[in-house]
Amino acid sequence: MSKTLSVSAINNGTVIDHIPAGQALRIIKLLKFSNYKNCVTIGLNLTSKGLGFKDLIKIEDRFLSAEEANEITLFAPLATINIIKNFEVIKKVTTELPKTISNIITCPNEKCITHSEPVASCFNVEQFAKHVMLICNYCEKRFDRDVYTNL
Amino acid sequence: MKNTLYQKDIVSIKDLTRDQILTILKLAEKLKKKPASNLLNNKIIAHCFFEASTRTRLSFETATIKLGGKVIGFADPENISTKKGESLADTIQVINSYSDLIVIRHPKDGAARLAAEISDKPVINAGDGANQHPTQALLDLFTIQECQKKLAGINIALVGDLKYGRTVHSLVEACALFDIRFFLVAPESLTLPPQLWNLLKANNIKFSFHQSLDEIISKIDILYMTRLQRERLDKTEQQAQNSQHILVPALLTKAKANLKILHPLPRVDEIDPTIDKSPFAYYFQQAANAVWLRQALLTLLLNRSLS
Numbered sequence: 001m002s003k004t005l006s007v008s009a010i011n012n013g014t015v016i017d018h019i020p021a022g023q024a025l026r027i028i029k030l031l032k033f034s035n036y037k038n039c040v041t042i043g044l045n046l047t048s049k050g051l052g053f054k055d056l057i058k059i060e061d062r063f064l065s066a067e068e069a070n071e072i073t074l075f076a077p078l079a080t081i082n083i084i085k086n087f088e089v090i091k092k093v094t095t096e097l098p099k100t101i102s103n104i105i106t107c108p109n110e111k112c113i114t115h116s117e118p119v120a121s122c123f124n125v126e127q128f129a130k131h132v133m134l135i136c137n138y139c140e141k142r143f144d145r146d147v148y149t150n151l
Numbered sequence: 152m153k154n155t156l157y158q159k160d161i162v163s164i165k166d167l168t169r170d171q172i173l174t175i176l177k178l179a180e181k182l183k184k185k186p187a188s189n190l191l192n193n194k195i196i197a198h199c200f201f202e203a204s205t206r207t208r209l210s211f212e213t214a215t216i217k218l219g220g221k222v223i224g225f226a227d228p229e230n231i232s233t234k235k236g237e238s239l240a241d242t243i244q245v246i247n248s249y250s251d252l253i254v255i256r257h258p259k260d261g262a263a264r265l266a267a268e269i270s271d272k273p274v275i276n277a278g279d280g281a282n283q284h285p286t287q288a289l290l291d292l293f294t295i296q297e298c299q300k301k302l303a304g305i306n307i308a309l310v311g312d313l314k315y316g317r318t319v320h321s322l323v324e325a326c327a328l329f330d331i332r333f334f335l336v337a338p339e340s341l342t343l344p345p346q347l348w349n350l351l352k353a354n355n356i357k358f359s360f361h362q363s364l365d366e367i368i369s370k371i372d373i374l375y376m377t378r379l380q381r382e383r384l385d386k387t388e389q390q391a392q393n394s395q396h397i398l399v400p401a402l403l404t405k406a407k408a409n410l411k412i413l414h415p416l417p418r419v420d421e422i423d424p425t426i427d428k429s430p431f432a433y434y435f436q437q438a439a440n441a442v443w444l445r446q447a448l449l450t451l452l453l454n455r456s457l458s
Contacts, residue, residue: 111280116259138265139282140165140283142349149297
């Protein structure tokens with residue numbers, strides 16, 4: 001039986017699979033892939049046995065650092081990240097939640113000092129059961145990751 | 152014994168261990184029994200009050216002067232360089248070079264943490280927006296221990312604005328390190344933030360929510376009243392003013408004999424002034440304790456060892 005790929009295969013680069021539906025665009029913004037000059041392919045709401053629906057990202061000729069891979073887990077805790085060379089998976093990247101996230105997202109608390117001073121935002125990342133929470137290093141407010149609608 | 156508080160920043164209760172808190176309370180008790188006069192000799196403490204303060208500022212000043220230290224700083228946020236457009240970061244950088252320790256109060260959440268990152272001298276948070284007020288929490292613990300002779304096993308009711316009261320947030324975090332049971336009495340829109348429920352759960356601290364003081368008054372050892380932070384309420388929360396809890400003498404008829412009423416002050420109208428002379432009232436003693444507690448803190452932050 002012939003198999004059809006919803007998103008075409010890449011020669012060299014990174015494939016981020018099993019992203020919860022709706023999170024791919026956040027990851028694109030998080031890692032600034034929209035500024036990337038080579039081909040970035042995004043699949044949204046693809047059918048998935050495990051997730052029902054999923055998103056997927058393929059980035060040509062780009063290999064993620066361990067730090068970048070860990071940042072992805074913030075929005076896609078079960079994502080699989082594979083490094084591709086000559087159409088073959090040569091490495092499966094193991095990820096873990098980052099302990100901190102700096103200078104990527106702004107604090108949702110409008111009264112936080114980071115909005116009025118020249119200082120990079122910084123969040124500590126904590127997991128309570130299935131909830132990933134971000135705690136601002138400055139104002140100490142806790143936010144569910146879903147609060148970050150600006151991403 | 153090594154002083155682990157030497158040169159430490161006190162920005163949040165989270166910065167302190169249980170043992171460090173007990174060390175501060177112990178020294179405060181010692182200084183209250185036997186006042187000292189020279190523990191801050193030759194030390195300059197900068198008091199940077201970007202937001203109005205009466206009790207906190209004056210008790211820090213009194214604590215410093217009585218221990219032989221000198222005070223520089225400002226109490227009027229209208230006449231400082233940030234009004235000319237200078238950043239907080241630059242202001243702190245400069246004051247850092249003039250002083251041995253910085254006490255800061257600021258209307259923005261997180262300002263004290265930023266100041267602590269910039270300054271290489273110890274920074275004490277004297278209140279940052281709706282976030283933290285750790286030295287008030289420490290003096291509250293000191294007062295609870297003083298009037299109840301213990302901390303473990305105490306039943307405490309927190310009443311009023313539990314959402315925006317930074318004093319309450321710091322006190323809950325401090326009490327979570329001890330075996331203290333909470334009764335939370337507040338209008339629904341001003342109850343304790345869920346993040347603090349999680350903290351209490353994580354520390355196996357019992358707590359419950361109540362709408363009426365009457366249903367819990369017979370169970371508690373400490374009644375901690377707070378004022379509504381009217382300046383921080385949004386339009387929907389302002390309706391909570393109508394359901395504010397006012398403490399009147401009749402509510403105390405079922406109180407335990409050892410009950411003490413605390414309040415971080417300023418009081419507006421949440422405690423009837425006729426209660427001031429009752430044996431339950433302890434809020435003015437609590438305010439007086441601020442000097443001893445802040446003396447202990449300043450002493451520990453600025454002296455490597457104590458004889």
